[in-house]
Amino acid sequence: xxxxxxxGFTLIECLVALLIIAIVLASATRAIGMSINDVHNNYxxxxxxxxxxxxxxxxxxDKTYPTMGVTTNATSMANIDFMVKTNITSTGNPYFRKIYxxxxxxxxxxxxxxxxxxxxxxx
Numbered sequence: 001x002x003x004x005x006x007x008g009f010t011l012i013e014c015l016v017a018l019l020i021i022a023i024v025l026a027s028a029t030r031a032i033g034m035s036i037n038d039v040h041n042n043y044x045x046x047x048x049x050x051x052x053x054x055x056x057x058x059x060x061x062d063k064t065y066p067t068m069g070v071t072t073n074a075t076s077m078a079n080i081d082f083m084v085k086t087n088i089t090s091t092g093n094p095y096f097r098k099i100y101x102x103x104x105x106x107x108x109x110x111x112x113x114x115x116x117x118x119x120x121x122x123x
Contacts, residue, residue, distance in 0.1 A: 048103040048114035056118045065122045081106035095122045
């Protein structure tokens, strides 16, 4: 006795399965791209932190009492060009100064990647 129904998948079923696989792969590709972007952003932020810490360490190594005001300079670390904005202000104690440091990439100077505050004493 033979059956009039054939075994296997129809063309529509195969196309639906391929569509589902394509959607899953597209989502996975987007997730991987976002992860790669996050790794790059963390790398840039970490280098910006090192630049800021180097700027603060330089004040301590120079052993000079910094003058108040805002300065901006460019520096590079790990093939990344940074803009360093330093704002030195007074405190309630005349023997201490407050140092604000903002780090941004040279291409996007208005987007602050890292900022920190430190104090330095006159003596």
